[in-house]
Amino acid sequence: MISLTINGKQHDLDVPAEMPLLWVIRDIVGLTGTKFGCGVAQCGACTVHVGEDAVRSCSVPVGTVAGKAITTIEGLGTPEQLHPLQAAWVEAQVPQCGYCQSGQLMAISSLLKQNPHPTEDDLAQAISNICRCGTYDRIREAVANVGKAGA
Amino acid sequence: MMAPLNRADFVKLSATFAGSLVLAFGIDGCANESAGRAAASSAPEAGGFTPNQWLVLHPDGKATVIINKSEMGQGVATGLPTVLADELDLPFDDVIVAFAPAAPQYVDPVFKAQITGGSTSTAAMWMPLRIAGATAREMLATAAAKQWGVDAATLQTKQGSVIDPASNKTASYGSLVAAASQLAVPKTPKLKSASEFTLIGKQNARYDTLDKVTGRAQYGIDVRVPNMKVATVLHPPVFGATIRSFDASKAKAIHGVTDVVRLPDDMGIAVVATNTWAAFEGRKALAVTYDTGAFRKIGSADLYARFHALAQSKDGAKVALSRGSLEGVHGTVVDATYQGPPAAHATMEPMNATASVTADGVEIWAPTQVQTFAQMSAAKIAGVPPEKVTVHTTYLGGGFGRRLYHDYTDEAVAVSKAIGAPVQVIWPREEDIQHDWYRPMAVSHLRGTLDANGDLVALDHTVVMDSIMAPLLGPPKNGVDDISLDTAVNSPYAIPNVRVNYIDPKSGVPAGSLRAPGANWNAFAVESFIDEAAHAAGKDPVAFRLALLAHDPRAVAVIKTVVQRAGSPAPGTAHGLAFGPWNGTNCATIAEVSMEGTKPRVHRVWVVADCGTVVNPTIVMQQLVGATYYGLSMALYGNITIKDGAVEQHNFYDYAVLRMADAPKVDAYAIPSTEKPSGIGEPATTPIAPAVANAIFALNGSRVRTLPFVPNA
Numbered sequence: 001m002i003s004l005t006i007n008g009k010q011h012d013l014d015v016p017a018e019m020p021l022l023w024v025i026r027d028i029v030g031l032t033g034t035k036f037g038c039g040v041a042q043c044g045a046c047t048v049h050v051g052e053d054a055v056r057s058c059s060v061p062v063g064t065v066a067g068k069a070i071t072t073i074e075g076l077g078t079p080e081q082l083h084p085l086q087a088a089w090v091e092a093q094v095p096q097c098g099y100c101q102s103g104q105l106m107a108i109s110s111l112l113k114q115n116p117h118p119t120e121d122d123l124a125q126a127i128s129n130i131c132r133c134g135t136y137d138r139i140r141e142a143v144a145n146v147g148k149a150g151a
Numbered sequence: 152m153m154a155p156l157n158r159a160d161f162v163k164l165s166a167t168f169a170g171s172l173v174l175a176f177g178i179d180g181c182a183n184e185s186a187g188r189a190a191a192s193s194a195p196e197a198g199g200f201t202p203n204q205w206l207v208l209h210p211d212g213k214a215t216v217i218i219n220k221s222e223m224g225q226g227v228a229t230g231l232p233t234v235l236a237d238e239l240d241l242p243f244d245d246v247i248v249a250f251a252p253a254a255p256q257y258v259d260p261v262f263k264a265q266i267t268g269g270s271t272s273t274a275a276m277w278m279p280l281r282i283a284g285a286t287a288r289e290m291l292a293t294a295a296a297k298q299w300g301v302d303a304a305t306l307q308t309k310q311g312s313v314i315d316p317a318s319n320k321t322a323s324y325g326s327l328v329a330a331a332s333q334l335a336v337p338k339t340p341k342l343k344s345a346s347e348f349t350l351i352g353k354q355n356a357r358y359d360t361l362d363k364v365t366g367r368a369q370y371g372i373d374v375r376v377p378n379m380k381v382a383t384v385l386h387p388p389v390f391g392a393t394i395r396s397f398d399a400s401k402a403k404a405i406h407g408v409t410d411v412v413r414l415p416d417d418m419g420i421a422v423v424a425t426n427t428w429a430a431f432e433g434r435k436a437l438a439v440t441y442d443t444g445a446f447r448k449i450g451s452a453d454l455y456a457r458f459h460a461l462a463q464s465k466d467g468a469k470v471a472l473s474r475g476s477l478e479g480v481h482g483t484v485v486d487a488t489y490q491g492p493p494a495a496h497a498t499m500e501p502m503n504a505t506a507s508v509t510a511d512g513v514e515i516w517a518p519t520q521v522q523t524f525a526q527m528s529a530a531k532i533a534g535v536p537p538e539k540v541t542v543h544t545t546y547l548g549g550g551f552g553r554r555l556y557h558d559y560t561d562e563a564v565a566v567s568k569a570i571g572a573p574v575q576v577i578w579p580r581e582e583d584i585q586h587d588w589y590r591p592m593a594v595s596h597l598r599g600t601l602d603a604n605g606d607l608v609a610l611d612h613t614v615v616m617d618s619i620m621a622p623l624l625g626p627p628k629n630g631v632d633d634i635s636l637d638t639a640v641n642s643p644y645a646i647p648n649v650r651v652n653y654i655d656p657k658s659g660v661p662a663g664s665l666r667a668p669g670a671n672w673n674a675f676a677v678e679s680f681i682d683e684a685a686h687a688a689g690k691d692p693v694a695f696r697l698a699l700l701a702h703d704p705r706a707v708a709v710i711k712t713v714v715q716r717a718g719s720p721a722p723g724t725a726h727g728l729a730f731g732p733w734n735g736t737n738c739a740t741i742a743e744v745s746m747e748g749t750k751p752r753v754h755r756v757w758v759v760a761d762c763g764t765v766v767n768p769t770i771v772m773q774q775l776v777g778a779t780y781y782g783l784s785m786a787l788y789g790n791i792t793i794k795d796g797a798v799e800q801h802n803f804y805d806y807a808v809l810r811m812a813d814a815p816k817v818d819a820y821a822i823p824s825t826e827k828p829s830g831i832g833e834p835a836t837t838p839i840a841p842a843v844a845n846a847i848f849a850l851n852g853s854r855v856r857t858l859p860f861v862p863n864a
Contacts, residue, residue, distance in 0.1 A: 016406065023428040027381070032373040033366020035548070037499055038580040039431070042803035045499060073366035082364070089364040093356060093769050096777060097224030098363030099370060099499040099548030124812035130803060132499050132549050133224045133773075134780030136814035 007075030017063025044129030238284030270830020500548020512539030588663020727846025
């Protein structure tokens with residue numbers, strides 16, 4: 001049995017310790033907002049928070065985060081109560097296909113805790129999540145406007 | 152083929168439709184807290200008003216708009232309902248979007264099949280959806296007129312209500328649904344003039360944004376069906392190989408693996424499990440031996456050598472276009488050969504589909520661009536008639552043409568049939584990179600002649616590229632593939648003497664339709680060559696182009712506008728321009744470039760398009776910027792190489808794509824227009840590569856004729 005807290009709710013799971021956290025979240029716990037993109041920590045679509053740190057859950061064996069508090073996109077904010085970053089995403093109309101956006105939001109919301117006002121260079125250095133639709137320009141705009149009126 | 156909808160059809164359709172909603176509410180019909188808006192739309196209830204197959208108006212005043220196009224990021228789930236809602240005078244917030252089932256009522260009027268491709272969705276559906284909205288509006292007004300005993304022509308509609316200006320009476324659409332549904336459907340409803348539009352050109356927010364920032368949007372991999380298994384597939388790595396034998400004992404020993412299935416026609420071997428990770432581990436544990444044909448000896452260098460030899464010898468060339476005569480044209484010859492590799496789509500959502508084959512038929516849930524083809528192919532595999540195959544379309548995590556192919560839906564059907572249970576087939580990224588339908592490898596040879604005035608008076612243009620059409624729609628007539636030749640055979644440049652030669656080298660690498668297919672290569676060759684010709688003539692490349700396009704004022708306007716917006720290059724950089732006409736949309740791009748060693752650094756890009764009427768300004772900007780990035784990614788890094796008959800790349804660590812650090816600022820602008828809308832999803836993909844190449848030449852005088860710019864990223 002491995003115990004995890006996901007979005008504030010405890011789960012006791014009968015899974016192999018080496019199963020990646022991504023598949024525990026998606027297939028065992030049933031939260032599908034966290035996406036599978038590459039399986040090798042390259043694209044960032046599977047990013048979640050372990051504590052306050054952004055991790056690429058496809059490459060984290062669940063046994064290594066036993067007992068930890070996990071936050072997924074479902075726990076970041078809700079349609080009724082958006083996280084400020086999600087509100088900024090809506091204001092800037094960031095998503096296109098949207099598939100990578102859970103990961104982008106989780107990666108950048110973690111960054112903002114260490115660096116509340118990242119420059120574009122900071123973002124380029126810290127955020128390597130892949131978006132194939134090409135929302136990078138609007139992500140920069142949204143991050144620059146987080147917390148401002150209307151966002 | 153646009154079958155008129157009768158009531159019985161709609162009832163049948165509604166039943167189909169209701170089925171897809173069960174899925175949206177998750178396993179066992181329990182409300183899934185992550186189910187998003189599109190998925191959560193309700194089935195047409197009794198008393199709903201269904202004047203046509205595109206619209207169900209509910210008694211609460213909300214309207215379900217059914218769209219026959221797949222939402223892959225390009226915005227059809229917003230743009231198409233906007234068109235209908237505008238004519239209906241319905242607030243956009245009252246729209247609920249539903250994806251159409253595969254059914255005759257929903258075939259595309261041009262393709263004659265349910266397909267999303269070619270940036271044609273808005274152009275093709277513009278009139279049908281306007282008529283659908285106007286029809287309903289007229290019926291609602293007539294219903295109110297009867298109730299009030301007035302002439303319907305004196306009534307107005309606004310914001311979901313019918314208004315009588317004479318008496319100040321108003322009636323909400325919802326209150327008129329029952330009465331309206333009893334009326335005859337008008338044959339020629341009055342359409343708005345452009346000045347009367349309230350949403351078209353003004354609606355900016357997307358329908359799907361909130362679901363996509365909260366993780367609620369449902370993609371193919373999010374489908375959950377009761378008792379569903381998960382499977383993945385190992386495909387033969389060498390193209391054309393067949394499976395000789397395989398040992399599944401190690402795979403079956405993995406906890407969670409339940410079955411190993413050899414798929415028909417050497418599609419591959421599927422490992423079925425209770426969860427995705429077990430299936431992936433099982434795939435890695437398979438031991439397979441293959442019979443490989445002659446292709447196992449082939450590598451990229453062999454293919455390039457053969458392509459170059461063909462481009463020079465023109466052996467087997469078909470003349471695709473002959474205008475004027477190349478004989479007797481004399482002057483300064485400009486001769487250049489360009490070369491580019493295959494490129495992968497690499498959509499963010501890997502290939503996947505869910506299928507359930509039962510005695511009653513087949514049900515498929517898939518992120519697909521080809522509902523009709525997926526349905527027909529599934530019917531063949533399952534041995535049932537096509538009408539027994541229900542296709543539910545999810546959101547697509549990117550498409551770019553990859554999901555015009557139904558290999559992965561076929562696999563889901565075959566596995567479900569074999570195991571007798573619903574199954575989700577999901578490919579690991581490695582299978583996606585190694586088993587794509589690639590933008591084909593190409594070599595283009597252009598030989599032009601400049602007369603004494605420096606005018607380009609002749610062009611002999613040879614394209615060596617696999618047929619893109621053949622795997623998708625069958626071999627082209629006369630052996631000339633107009634898709635592979637797009638932007639070569641239909642170039643608007645007024646060159647009096649032109650011959651375009653096409654050679655299909657049948658390379659053995661699967662060729663496919665990738666965002667602006669054909670054009671995304673040919674534009675590099677044509678626009679680089681025009682630049683070379685201008686410099687050889689001692690002329691300004693912009694003026695040189697404008698002279699060749701003087702007959703086309705919309706093309707001229709796009710080029711002049713992008714030049715004006717870009718201004719002068721920043722110190723240490725240079726600007727390069729390219730023109731990209733594509734499927735009715737004119738597009739022009741300027742790239743501002745400097746060099747970091749051998750790598751071009753693209754600092755800023757300006758892109759201007761004329762796509763006729765803009766339905767949603769935000770989405771048009773998204774597509775101009777996004778297609779620019781997609782084209783830039785392919786131009787900088789896109790490099791599929793073949794060794795021993797197989798693709799050498801595996802995943803994003805060796806198939807590099809554009810990330811934020813390389814993404815320039817893009818200034819995108821659409822020319823204001825009241826012309827009929829044309830496509831915007833693909834055009835900006837094509838001019839960015841030659842714009843960068845032309846900028847490099849302007850910067851340091853070196854001409855890059857080979858893509859990608861950074862071959863070993």
